[in-house]
Amino acid sequence: MKPVRLAIVNDYEVVVRGLASVLAPFSERITVVEIDSRLPVVSDVDVVLYDTFGQVQGDAVRLDDLTVDTEARVAVFTWNLQPDLIREALAQGVSGYLSKGLGAEQLVECIEAIHAGEVVAPSSQPSADGDTQLVMAWPGLEHDLSAREAEVVALITQGLSNQEIADSCYLSINSVKTYIRTAYRKMQVSSRSQAVLWGLAHGFDPDRERVIRPHGD
Structure with missing residues (x-):
């Protein structure tokens, strides 16, 4: 066969x-x-x-x-x-x-x-x-981002709002906020603009x- x-x-x-x-x-x-x-x-x-x-x-x-x-x-x-x-x-x-x-x-x-x-x-x-x-592999794995955290960061880098991320990933808005908080801590950033710049520098641009x-x- x-x-x-x-x-x-x-x-x-x-x-x-x-x-x-x-x-x-x-x-x-x-x-x-x-x-x-x-x-x-x-x-x-x-x-x-x-x-x-x-x-x-x-x-x-x-x-x-x-x-x-x-x-x-x-x-x-x-x-x-x-x-x-x-x-x-x-x-x-x-x-x-x-x-x-x-x-x-x-x-x-x-x-x-x-x-x-x-x-x-x-x-x-x-x-x-x-x-x-x-x-499996995903962007940010080498920085200890989980698959869910990485996906949320990817969508932030693409310019989506928290609500749009929740809708896209079929997550609650509170879950999205939790993933953002834990991802930011691992990325050592404190704002969305910093997260976008970090994402662009670490393979999160499609x-x-x-x-x-x-x-x-």
């Missing part, structure tokens, strides 16, 4: 390259053909994995903007597992809604199932028992890159 041809999409190079590295040991089953930051997929792939870090979610996801000239099936990869978000994404035509709590083997199994024509939602995802946990790997190299 040929490996599933996969494209990984997110606005941050460190995120897409990190996911590609996670999947590299499974190259006989998954071939990462293309990774994209702020660009649509152009390669002939089977599945597009859309990482929601710092991105729109739910019914705001526009599949046509992701795939353009390919009929690939799309899977959303996210921490946000609210039932309404899952329903909205599936109603848009997404073929998989995958939790970032999955292990590496589980993620590969889900991608293979999506390629086989299944619709994979959290309720149908395999058990994590005995699986190797994903070691990237624009396309890397095509014709042979999965």
